[in-house]
Amino acid sequence: MEAFDFVIVGSGFGGSIPALRLAQAGRKVLVLEQGERLTPQDFPQDWSFRAQARLFTTYTSKDYHVILRYGRGLGGGSLTYAAAMLRAPSAVFEYRDRDDYRVWPAAVTRSVMDPYFAKVEEEMTIERASWSDVPRAGGVFAMMLDKMGKTADRGMYPIHDCMQCGFCMCGCPFGRKKHLGHNYIPDAEQKGAQFRTECKVHHIEKDGDGWLVRYKDVHGIAQVVHGDGLIVAAGALETPAVLLRSKPWLPDLHPQVGKNLNNNGDVAFLFRIPETMPATYPYMGRNNAGVITYAFWEEHRITIHPGAGPPALVAAMDVYSEKDGPKVPLGYDFKHYVRDNYAKHLFPALAIGLTDGEGEVTVNADGIVEFVLPLNDRMKAYIDRVAGVGRQIAEANGAELLRTGGDTFEHGDAHPLGTCRIGDDDSRAPCTPDGELRGQKNLYITDGAAVPGGTGVNPSLTIAANAERIAAHILAKG
Ligand SMILES: Cc1cc2nc3c(=O)[nH]c(=O)nc-3n(C[C@H](O)[C@H](O)[C@H](O)COP(=O)(O)OP(=O)(O)OC[C@H]3O[C@@H](n4cnc5c(N)ncnc54)[C@H](O)[C@@H]3O)c2cc1C
Numbered sequence: 001m002e003a004f005d006f007v008i009v010g011s012g013f014g015g016s017i018p019a020l021r022l023a024q025a026g027r028k029v030l031v032l033e034q035g036e037r038l039t040p041q042d043f044p045q046d047w048s049f050r051a052q053a054r055l056f057t058t059y060t061s062k063d064y065h066v067i068l069r070y071g072r073g074l075g076g077g078s079l080t081y082a083a084a085m086l087r088a089p090s091a092v093f094e095y096r097d098r099d100d101y102r103v104w105p106a107a108v109t110r111s112v113m114d115p116y117f118a119k120v121e122e123e124m125t126i127e128r129a130s131w132s133d134v135p136r137a138g139g140v141f142a143m144m145l146d147k148m149g150k151t152a153d154r155g156m157y158p159i160h161d162c163m164q165c166g167f168c169m170c171g172c173p174f175g176r177k178k179h180l181g182h183n184y185i186p187d188a189e190q191k192g193a194q195f196r197t198e199c200k201v202h203h204i205e206k207d208g209d210g211w212l213v214r215y216k217d218v219h220g221i222a223q224v225v226h227g228d229g230l231i232v233a234a235g236a237l238e239t240p241a242v243l244l245r246s247k248p249w250l251p252d253l254h255p256q257v258g259k260n261l262n263n264n265g266d267v268a269f270l271f272r273i274p275e276t277m278p279a280t281y282p283y284m285g286r287n288n289a290g291v292i293t294y295a296f297w298e299e300h301r302i303t304i305h306p307g308a309g310p311p312a313l314v315a316a317m318d319v320y321s322e323k324d325g326p327k328v329p330l331g332y333d334f335k336h337y338v339r340d341n342y343a344k345h346l347f348p349a350l351a352i353g354l355t356d357g358e359g360e361v362t363v364n365a366d367g368i369v370e371f372v373l374p375l376n377d378r379m380k381a382y383i384d385r386v387a388g389v390g391r392q393i394a395e396a397n398g399a400e401l402l403r404t405g406g407d408t409f410e411h412g413d414a415h416p417l418g419t420c421r422i423g424d425d426d427s428r429a430p431c432t433p434d435g436e437l438r439g440q441k442n443l444y445i446t447d448g449a450a451v452p453g454g455t456g457v458n459p460s461l462t463i464a465a466n467a468e469r470i471a472a473h474i475l476a477k478g
């Protein structure tokens, strides 16, 4: 049987970053990735379900309230993310939940994370967008805040010489948006790490002090490899699934695996602006529309950033107006509403905020991910608070807030976290502060599953910095 010092499941930020650091330190590393090795030619400017299905895996919650999806392929979500990479504010690391439990470990503060943030920023070549990089929707949003006497900051991105084509979330066919296939992965390969694509891990088993990893290869043939150490970094939905499928071989699996699912407090909405304001053209420009406001952070612990969304996505959203306008997502009236308003007067925005992770990932009898993210009173109160802020911005500008959700989907689909969270409390957190799964020697979680709560901003930089931090710990352990 093939044997490695470390086997890593998943090649997103959580997987590729430790792969590089371990390979640099001379460890023999194998990364197993279920997705394909994609090239720029595999990123067509195409929002069709067919094209998207190749790049994303999408799940609907058991109660049909929420959609969650993740990017699939060598490089994971980095291929198709909108590439806002921002440091989580200090208060994120101090967050206490409804039981007064400090969600991040006491030893992991913003100042402890700062060197790891800096390391990722350097590898990914992250820089602040210039005003000429900010799409129209972002400029309009900044104007709206300015009118209220509030500020918006230009965002941080690993994007250079952007052509503003508006298709970042289909993958950048021009190579202007950095993903892990530009840095961590080739650097790790150069140091000897192997990345095997179209290899889906089913489950793991203990093998002495190490691990057996059972997967199906590109031909659908069952394979097994040994790792003295194992890192599971299959994303916050699939990491717990790999572990839960392994339960027959891990009867002592921590009971919190799969619990504490947090959607990063994502609440999506749209603004319809008056004719007197400049046109928004939300089909143009980078998909994360260049600015973010922290103006409501102190009071509400939320940030808001505008987006540039494709017409199909906007037309499919379950949007409703608190005043006049659309009441249902589909149908003749709504189509006409989108036709008349989309190009010039609409733009989407996303609030991200600190909430308790009260969802759960499980697997069904076939081993497939299922999840719930209950729309309980706490979540409803949070969404109302976010809507209150959105309304404030709209009313100050003669604009209208269009909400999403209603009685069906709450469209906050991109940022699942926390399902194998690190933490100080043995009973609440499956992983130690340094990412080891409690009770399972030499098994680490380094992806969004390990990030214990909301990040206040888009999460990829925090996931990546935390992966750098855990990789440094693994190496320091020897
Ligand atoms: C449309 C969209 C836009 C986004 N935009 C932003 C943004 O602008 N800024 C930001 O910070 N975040 C953004 N995100 C979120 C960001 O992409 C994720 O938070 C991040 O990529 C998660 O990293 P990860 O390492 O936890 O997991 P992933 O990047 O999801 O990596 C997990 C990998 O594991 C693989 N895998 C899963 N199961 C198995 C298995 N059984 N065997 C083998 N391999 C497996 C998957 O195929 C995947 O490649 C966006 C997400 C989406 C969906």
Ligand code: SF4
Residues within 6 Å of the ligand: 159, 161, 162, 163, 164, 165, 166, 167, 168, 169, 171, 172, 173, 174, 175, 176, 177, 285, 286, 287
């Ligand atoms: S908007 Fe810029 S980063 Fe996004 S796909 Fe187009 S060129 Fe690439």
